[in-house]
Amino acid sequence: MKQITVAAMAAIAMLAASAGLAGCASESSSSSAASGTSSSASAAAASCSNSAIQSQLYAKGVLTVATDKPVYPPWFVNNKPTNGQGYESAVAYAVAAQLGFSKSQVTWAYEPFNSSYAPGPKKFDFDINEISYSAARAQVVTFSDSYYDVQQALVALKNSPIVTKHSQADLKTYVFGDQVGTTSLQFINSQIQPSQTPKVFETLNDVKQALQTKQIAALVTDTPTAEFITTEIPGSVVVAQFPSTGEHYGLLFAKGNQLVTCVNKALATLKANGTLAKLTAQYLKDFTSVPTIKP
Amino acid sequence: MLGDSSRRGVVLSTTSTVVVLAVLVGIFLLAPGSAQVRHTFFNPTDMWQSFVGDPKAGYYSVGEALWLNIRMFVAAEILILIFALIVAVIRQSTGPVLLPLRVAATVYVDVARGVPLILIIFALGYGLPALQLTVVSDQSAAVYGVVALVVSYSAYVAEVYRAGINSVHRSQVAAARSLGLTQGASMRYVILPQAIRNIIPPLLNDFISLQKDTAQVGLLGAIEANKAAEIYSSTVFNYSSYVVAAILFLALTIPLARFTDHLIRRDQARRLAGAGQLWAERARFPFPVPGARKRCGSKGCASRSARTRCSAGWTWMWPRTRSSA
Numbered sequence: 001m002k003q004i005t006v007a008a009m010a011a012i013a014m015l016a017a018s019a020g021l022a023g024c025a026s027e028s029s030s031s032s033a034a035s036g037t038s039s040s041a042s043a044a045a046a047s048c049s050n051s052a053i054q055s056q057l058y059a060k061g062v063l064t065v066a067t068d069k070p071v072y073p074p075w076f077v078n079n080k081p082t083n084g085q086g087y088e089s090a091v092a093y094a095v096a097a098q099l100g101f102s103k104s105q106v107t108w109a110y111e112p113f114n115s116s117y118a119p120g121p122k123k124f125d126f127d128i129n130e131i132s133y134s135a136a137r138a139q140v141v142t143f144s145d146s147y148y149d150v151q152q153a154l155v156a157l158k159n160s161p162i163v164t165k166h167s168q169a170d171l172k173t174y175v176f177g178d179q180v181g182t183t184s185l186q187f188i189n190s191q192i193q194p195s196q197t198p199k200v201f202e203t204l205n206d207v208k209q210a211l212q213t214k215q216i217a218a219l220v221t222d223t224p225t226a227e228f229i230t231t232e233i234p235g236s237v238v239v240a241q242f243p244s245t246g247e248h249y250g251l252l253f254a255k256g257n258q259l260v261t262c263v264n265k266a267l268a269t270l271k272a273n274g275t276l277a278k279l280t281a282q283y284l285k286d287f288t289s290v291p292t293i294k295p
Numbered sequence: 296m297l298g299d300s301s302r303r304g305v306v307l308s309t310t311s312t313v314v315v316l317a318v319l320v321g322i323f324l325l326a327p328g329s330a331q332v333r334h335t336f337f338n339p340t341d342m343w344q345s346f347v348g349d350p351k352a353g354y355y356s357v358g359e360a361l362w363l364n365i366r367m368f369v370a371a372e373i374l375i376l377i378f379a380l381i382v383a384v385i386r387q388s389t390g391p392v393l394l395p396l397r398v399a400a401t402v403y404v405d406v407a408r409g410v411p412l413i414l415i416i417f418a419l420g421y422g423l424p425a426l427q428l429t430v431v432s433d434q435s436a437a438v439y440g441v442v443a444l445v446v447s448y449s450a451y452v453a454e455v456y457r458a459g460i461n462s463v464h465r466s467q468v469a470a471a472r473s474l475g476l477t478q479g480a481s482m483r484y485v486i487l488p489q490a491i492r493n494i495i496p497p498l499l500n501d502f503i504s505l506q507k508d509t510a511q512v513g514l515l516g517a518i519e520a521n522k523a524a525e526i527y528s529s530t531v532f533n534y535s536s537y538v539v540a541a542i543l544f545l546a547l548t549i550p551l552a553r554f555t556d557h558l559i560r561r562d563q564a565r566r567l568a569g570a571g572q573l574w575a576e577r578a579r580f581p582f583p584v585p586g587a588r589k590r591c592g593s594k595g596c597a598s599r600s601a602r603t604r605c606s607a608g609w610t611w612m613w614p615r616t617r618s619s620a
Contacts, residue, residue, distance in 0.1 A: 117532035181529030186353025199516030
């Protein structure tokens with residue numbers, strides 16, 4: 001008899017717990033439904049004033065922008081997203097200004113790249129972390145329009161054979177390296193098609209280490225990052241960059257986040273009034289000196 | 296009466312198991328984000344795509360990558376068994392001349408056990424190539440990974456060996472030495488055969504853990520199963536590839552885990568039975584059996600070292616399958 005009571009109590013406790021969860025569930029789903037209807041109302045969507053977008057924000061009154069740790073130049077400076085320096089930090093603050101947020105109304109959240117696309121509610125309004133748009137990715141998250149059009153480039157040590165020998169046939173013979181999660185791997189395998197499997201590292205620092213210890217012949221990354229790496233690794237050069245494949249970086253939003261409409265408007269304004277071009281010139285320099293070669 | 300209550304116990308345990316499972320599954324299915332979680336972690340299309348891979352789309356086959364884990368695991372396991380035994384025997388040695396070796400072995404075990412595996416992988420995987428030595432610095436990431444696994448796991452396994460050696464009663468050594476065996480011979484013929492038999496379950500336990508830890512070698516850029524899963528997930532933003540990797544690792548470790556259980560049960564049965572004959576019948580490999588002195592002089596003991604073995608009061612038994620072959 002006693003056993004039965006214990007079992008029954010356990011079952012009741014679990015049911016109560018699940019009921020509690022269900023309670024929370026219905027609450028959150030109703031609130032998200034409410035925000036959905038308010039934003040689908042044309043009046044709210046049409047206006048991108050600061051007060052109109054409040055209901056779509058992660059935290060009221062502030063724009064929560066996420067990025068990884070550590071962050072690298074030229075996208076960020078001194079590993080401090082808050083200083084407004086570096087291309088991505090500057091773009092984030094420029095977007096915020098377009099949406100009517102002052103600099104102090106922007107807060108930064110830490111979001112590792114690998115968890116930025118995890119299911120469940122996001123802890124940010126958008127994530128700015130050199131994330132490339134792809135159709136497959138766009139099924140899981142929502143991307144803003146491009147804030148930077150990417151070209152891939154090769155970084156190698158000066159005395160490495162790849163510096164002089166990089167014809168299309170030659171390129172296939174090298175061991176390449178890149179950082180996990182970047183589109184460079186896809187680029188290597190679909191465009192360069194090397195005979196040896198590329199090496200894929202956790203962080204950019206690991207790739208750089210592998211380049212220095214000659215574990216890889218060259219690393220593949222976007223041109224601005226490539227340029228920056230040459231200032232970090234003595235005796236390294238940007239061998240060449242590849243023609244654009246239409247790849248671009250977009251701000252990452254939770255799937256279906258309505259805020260993206262207003263952010264896209266802000267980006268369009270920043271493009272039209274030359275702000276993005278100015279920031280590109282300021283932080284990402286001019287890469288016309290880097291030769292473009294065929295992969 | 297007894298039958299009644301045991302039947303009631305079965306009914307109760309079955310019911311409670313079903314209820315608990317149903318509640319858990321119910322919570323999972325009814326949770327507000329359930330559909331999203333199922334899509335992100337258990338999407339059949341993504342699981343299949345990550346299993347077969349498509350390098351041109353930017354990701355590799357998790358299934359193919361597992362082959363690297365298996366090769367690393369087998370290579371590491373063999374090296375660990377040898378290296379750890381050497382370390383354990385050195386630590387157990389008593390000769391005054393061997394003191395420097397003993398100190399070195401002790402320091403090695405302390406350091407290698409105390410430092411997280413991931414740091415050892417890092418240090419060796421990036422450190423050895425940086426030395427720019429021939430051969431040493433020209434290896435693949437998988438080789439450095441195996442070296443790191445051997446360095447880390449040998450320390451644990453050496454301690455398992457040592458525990459096994461210590462578990463052999465001192466009287467065995469005393470008996471062996473009093474019968475004129477050198478220290479080396481008594482270690483080789485009397486102590487180790489008993490010690491190794493005692494430590495097979497804990498040893499296999501370490502190897503189950505080793506199988507999983509081959510995943511950490513991905514840190515060096517080698518594309519093993521976990522890395523392939525990570526690449527897939529970051530390319531298309533879906534975690535189903537990790538589930539595929541998990542299933543593949545389970546397919547490796549569960550058989551080994553069951554085998555370990557089987558060995559433990561067999562060992563318990565053996566100890567409870569306590570009969571030399573039973574031991575011999577169940578053994579998979581030759582091992583000494585006590586109380587078999589009377590067999591000496593028979594055909595079975597006519598080998599080169601039969602005298603030594605018999606004088607230690609033990610005889611070398613082969614399992615049936617081997618002797619009949």
